[in-house]
Amino acid sequence: MPRHDPNKIAMALPLKTADASQTEDLSDPKIVKFVVVKKREEQAKEEIMSFEQAMLPHLDAAHNLARWLLRNEQDAQDVVQEAYLRAFRSFSGFHGTNGRAWLLTIVRNTSYTLLKKNHAVDLTTNFDEEIHATGHDSVSPATILEHREDAQLIKEAMDELPAEFREILILRHQEGLSYKEIAGIAQIPSGTVMSRLARARARLKECLEARIGKEK
Amino acid sequence: MNCEEAIKLMDGYLDGELDPITNQAIEQHLRDCGRCDQAYKTHGSLIRAIGNATPYYKAPAGLRERIQSSLREEMAERPTHSVARDVQPLFSGRQPQPRTIPWETSWNWLALAAAVIFAAIIAWNLVPRLQRPGADQFLATQLIASHVRSLMANHLADVASSDQHTVKPWLDAKLDFAPAVVDLSQKGFPLIGGRLDYLDNRPVAALIYQRRKHFINLFVWPAGSDAARSTKTMTRQGYQLSHWIHSDLNYWAVSDINEKELQEFKQLFEEQIVPH
Numbered sequence: 001m002p003r004h005d006p007n008k009i010a011m012a013l014p015l016k017t018a019d020a021s022q023t024e025d026l027s028d029p030k031i032v033k034f035v036v037v038k039k040r041e042e043q044a045k046e047e048i049m050s051f052e053q054a055m056l057p058h059l060d061a062a063h064n065l066a067r068w069l070l071r072n073e074q075d076a077q078d079v080v081q082e083a084y085l086r087a088f089r090s091f092s093g094f095h096g097t098n099g100r101a102w103l104l105t106i107v108r109n110t111s112y113t114l115l116k117k118n119h120a121v122d123l124t125t126n127f128d129e130e131i132h133a134t135g136h137d138s139v140s141p142a143t144i145l146e147h148r149e150d151a152q153l154i155k156e157a158m159d160e161l162p163a164e165f166r167e168i169l170i171l172r173h174q175e176g177l178s179y180k181e182i183a184g185i186a187q188i189p190s191g192t193v194m195s196r197l198a199r200a201r202a203r204l205k206e207c208l209e210a211r212i213g214k215e216k
Numbered sequence: 217m218n219c220e221e222a223i224k225l226m227d228g229y230l231d232g233e234l235d236p237i238t239n240q241a242i243e244q245h246l247r248d249c250g251r252c253d254q255a256y257k258t259h260g261s262l263i264r265a266i267g268n269a270t271p272y273y274k275a276p277a278g279l280r281e282r283i284q285s286s287l288r289e290e291m292a293e294r295p296t297h298s299v300a301r302d303v304q305p306l307f308s309g310r311q312p313q314p315r316t317i318p319w320e321t322s323w324n325w326l327a328l329a330a331a332v333i334f335a336a337i338i339a340w341n342l343v344p345r346l347q348r349p350g351a352d353q354f355l356a357t358q359l360i361a362s363h364v365r366s367l368m369a370n371h372l373a374d375v376a377s378s379d380q381h382t383v384k385p386w387l388d389a390k391l392d393f394a395p396a397v398v399d400l401s402q403k404g405f406p407l408i409g410g411r412l413d414y415l416d417n418r419p420v421a422a423l424i425y426q427r428r429k430h431f432i433n434l435f436v437w438p439a440g441s442d443a444a445r446s447t448k449t450m451t452r453q454g455y456q457l458s459h460w461i462h463s464d465l466n467y468w469a470v471s472d473i474n475e476k477e478l479q480e481f482k483q484l485f486e487e488q489i490v491p492h
Binding site: 029032033036044047048051052056059060062063064067068073076077080081084085088089150151153154155158169170172173174178179193194195197198201204205 | 224225226227228231233259262263265266267269270271272273274275276279280282283284286287288290291338339340
């Protein structure tokens, strides 16, 4: 489905006119101003509509990613709103077809801006391995899977992970994005996606094991 | 493939992100190696469990409306805040404000003043352009439509001839003016023929020239008495338009060739017109 009617857009935009010698009388500037304002209003309406049509369907995805990254509902909503504004400002430069990935990139960057501002220390993966690797080998994966309906357990384990792990797990498992799309959003080389995802899953498994171990 | 490699590629395999050859190699290894196959199964269930059990935070009610109204606000403020916008801090509501209020106020006033002056300059500069383009845009749309139509249906030429002395008399007989028809085949723009068309509320002549695989429609009709001696080039919907006036005739060339070639065409055409 085309987002714009090319004819309408073409009519609304000023022509690229390179005129050699045009000498027209200047008419009433008030009329011109009125025309300019009217034209701008129409363009604005169209711009907002086509933006909303393209981007609002991804609101849940945007909110989910921000919510997982920030671990806080209020921050997530602020970030999503800010991200939509940012997206709107650069929407004219977006010519791709993957609106969701484009929007999620902005949501992700906006989330990181806030995380950095709040000096959230979990941006990198310097995570205390020792606490979480204290020999829960006795807990088999089957035990974890018995708990798999336990959303709260997974949530707590996820929230323990560094942001870059949470992000990649959400993008893959909840949004079902391809490695290529994930690489674009997380701004890492495509070749890194698989290994980071593997590390993220392993770490999540450790966290789950640790939690199940504690419960016992 | 050995176990170490298989384990390393396991995530990519489970995600279906490996190339077919590597995929086959892993499958083969899993058939051969019970330990890896076991690891594959448990890892697979873990991945499914993550997918199933991780809560999905849907956007709460109200967020959509909040965004929609902030977009409209942004749009409304756009002319005055375009300068100051990017300086606004993120999340100003809940962050400490290091800037002093008087400075912010004066900055906003400056921005407003600058925007007003800027708008005035733009408005004045737009005056000459805004008026013509109304008519020009309409005409340009007609010209392109006519060009496209001529290529779409089997109706490029009413009189198909590369001979200017065939095309010109044919057109002269049908019209109340005598358009110049020149032969540019030596210069790489062979004449294909002529056609009658209807543009700008009057019958016009259309000359068709070819440039490699591309066609140029050259529309010709008498210029009104009020027509200024103007030359224009435009780009519209990927088409090049070139306009000029010669001996009281309007010429509009429309084509999908590039601007440079169309200008070359125009120049050659004008050079070849012999006063009769």
